[in-house]
Amino acid sequence: MSNIGTVFRKLRKSKGLSQKEVAAGILSPQFLSEFERGYSNISLLNFISLLDKINVQITEFKIHSDELTDQTQQHFLSNYGKAYRARNVIKLNELIGTQDKLYRNFNLPRFQHNLILLKQRINQLSNLPFNQTDANLIYNYLVNCEEWHYYEVCLFGNSAFFMSLPQVEKLTRIALSKINQYEKLLLNSSTFATVMMNLINYFLEANHLAPVSSLIKDVDQVLINQNYFYDKNRLNYLKGVYKIKIGKIEEGKQLCQEAIRLMAHFGAMDIANILQTEFDTLLRDSQP
Template sequence: MKKYGETVRRVREQKGYTMQQLAEGILSVSFLSKFERGESDISLSHITRLLEKLSLTFEEFFYLHEDVGFDRLDYFFDKVEEAYVNRDLDLLTELKEIALEKWEIHGLETFRHNLIMIDVYDSIIRSEKIDFREDSLSLLYTYLFDVEIWGYYELKLYNSTMFLMPPEMVITLSKNAFEKSFRFRKLKKIHKTIIAILINTLTYMMGGAVPYTEQYKVFLGYLESLDIPEDELYIRNSLLQVKGIYEIKIGNREKGVEMVQKAISIFNDLGSNELAVTTENYLTIVLDQKK
């Protein structure tokens, strides 16, 4: 039977805490180490404080311990991303039904977060207006602001829902995402997700009629401080597109159009025709704004 300490260890590592950081002010490192190895029990007051530091309720902890596990979280995100990339509404509907069933059975906020995420992707694919109740946004804000160290779940959740949020909130939370996930940057999937967040943030900053040029420079600096592998053609091409839009927004129309059209051409060469069409439509909208 899996020990509770093992689950605490896995959550701790997924959140990016060292034993010293988690134990500080609660119990000794040696005692926490024994608990995580299953060599010692722990008092209710101690585990309560550990879970508070890990931003987990008892219900969420026990569900992770008994059922979900981190492999299934990976599976969920992979399937949602697969459905989005392939514009597969049937798969999204299936994933939504599963998340809704789990929400109704267990009542865990994690599954409500997941439902919001799926609804965002569904609306984007259908080209419908994304409109959620304020309590749903408040739920996301509260959760993301309370998390001290952002792990894979927090990064993926935020990246999938940031376009619901007002610019000031995106600026604050994207900064949090970059700063509070630094312990994970050697992990490939985390590194890639952070880059995606920064590119989406740059896109967001350029989305309105009046661009957030100063914030754009800050987040571009964050992005350029990271190592983007040469073979990540989609990421590099998306960045080319964003930089082209920026040039148009600040008045360098000819240069910017040339950069975005190059990105469109590369998307077509890569066989990403949907992305090419989306980028072309976005370019048209931006040029119309500048008339």
């Protein structure tokens, strides 16, 4: 049973509004009651009108909806991100069990994709080779998608680390061409910037510098009118790494050190420590 009605009822009550007040001019109070109990569906237009009645944006509603179910992709990505940043293989294996059960029950491609992400991340943390068959499965899915939406953008950003350089280069071109129609949506979130920075990091680690400057400009353009502190600071760190790799070492050092300092200053100590370790290694490797 969908939890949409349950979440709506919770939000309506939190506003101190009755079913009669909210339903007026949209649908009957009885039909609203059936919707809130999960017995009836309503049109998208009516649903948006109901949200407007209780002064809740649809993006806000999604956040509350995700909090009540562990089957959403955002819930998975949040847990997955926490586990791999902590290098917690035990937690990653637990997530494999959950996603495998969901895949067997519902047979949806995203659960299969999630299983691949988890297994490839464990391979990386265990210094084992990536499964190329699994990498090709996600690559072919993305190549064959006629249009990319939020899911495809996130999938690419999270799977680039185990794909080959030619695959990532091709998917980068496809991504930039296919998501143009969603520019306004992406500019209102940090999704596009995050994906592009993952790709910048991928190319930097591979010492494949040719596409980096152009990608940095793309992300700069996305973030120019936004207030995403973490994203802007991470981009400055990547700019510093790029400068070091092209020989502008002092300029690059200043960018990296300032980005790390700001991360620590604003309380992101875990991230600051990770970047500091990466930075120290980069400097050692760049010594003649």
